[in-house]
Amino acid sequence: MSGPSYKTLLANVVCLGALGWIYGGDLSDALRARTAEVSALLTPPSVVRTSIVLGLAGVGVAVFLAGLLRKKPEGFKGYRLLPILLVVTLFLDLVLAEGKTPLDSPELGAVALRRFQAEAQKLATVEAVPSREQVLQPLVDALGAPPYLERGVPVPAYTLQVRTGCEGPVRDAPGTRPGTLLYCVARDGKQAWVTLVGLPAEVRFGAPAVLSVRGEPRSAAVRTQVPEENDVVPGIDLEIPTVVDGGAATSSSP
Structure with missing residues (x-):
């Protein structure tokens, strides 16, 4: 009875x-999401499920230590509990994750920005970009729910805030709720910048801030339509040579 092998x-x-690491981290995220103003999570991790897994892991450790102290042989089944628990829980996680998007909150926020920009661009004219909230709101409603939690609760829908007289995308929006699209129209009305309030890509928990990557706001631009130009080919006078007696060539214009 020499105990388990190395x-x-x-x-x-x-x-x-x-x-x-996996389930302790999930439990920490679940508890922190309940108090954080904004969390870059699609759904809060289950406190019950992670607690059960960690509890079973504790039982496995206790059984393993009991076998180790009693110098149980290599064939002792208690030495297999932790590997079996890890395999089973990972398999269940894989089954539960089926059908869920593999993208995280910053990536989904960027997708929403591009979708809104593409639809708003269709409403732009040669003279100006759309600037009325009543016109833009249906585009926002079609985006679904933002990929953020607010105090542990999923943000139900995107909202829109239209600003005018802008010179570029909004970089700071204190007091604005997560999931707000900031549509900032230039002074001349020929361009607009769209940004999203959530969290910086490098932050998972914190106060609402403009979605950014390495300090630069993630934005999309809406511009006026380029007028279509009808290509007109100018007429060309062709000189048609004619041959006269003696082989000399002369030209006559039509």
């Missing part, structure tokens, strides 16, 4: 570390 001992340590 390979079995190492496998249990790795499995315990993986369970703690």
Whole structure:
């Protein structure tokens, strides 16, 4: 009765570390999302599920240590509990994740920006971009729900805030709720910039801020339509040579 092999001992340590990292992190995220103003999460992790997994991991550790102290042989089934628990929980997570989008909150926010910009661009004319909230609101309603949580609760829908007299995209929007599209129209009405209030791409929890990447706001531009130009080919006078007696050529214009 010499106890488990080095390979079995190492496998249990790795499995315990993986369970703690994955489900301990999920539990921490779930608890933090409840108090954070904004969370870059689509849905809050289940506190009950993660707690059950961590509780079972604790039982597995207790059984493993009991076998180790009693110098149970390599065939002791208690040495297999942690690897089995890790495999089963990862399989269940894979099943539950089926059908969910693989994109995270910043990527989904960028997709929403591009969709809104593409639809708003269709409403632009040669003279100006759309600037009335009543015209733009249906485009916002078609975007669905923002990829953020507010105090642990999913933000139900995007909202729109139209600003005028702008010289570029909005970089700071204190007091604005997450999921707000900031549509900023230039002074001449020929261009507009769209930004989204959520969180910077590098931040998962915090106060509402404009979606940005490495400090630069993620924005999309709406511009006036380019007038179609009818290409007119100018007429060309052709000189048609004619041959006269003696082989001399003369030209006559039509």
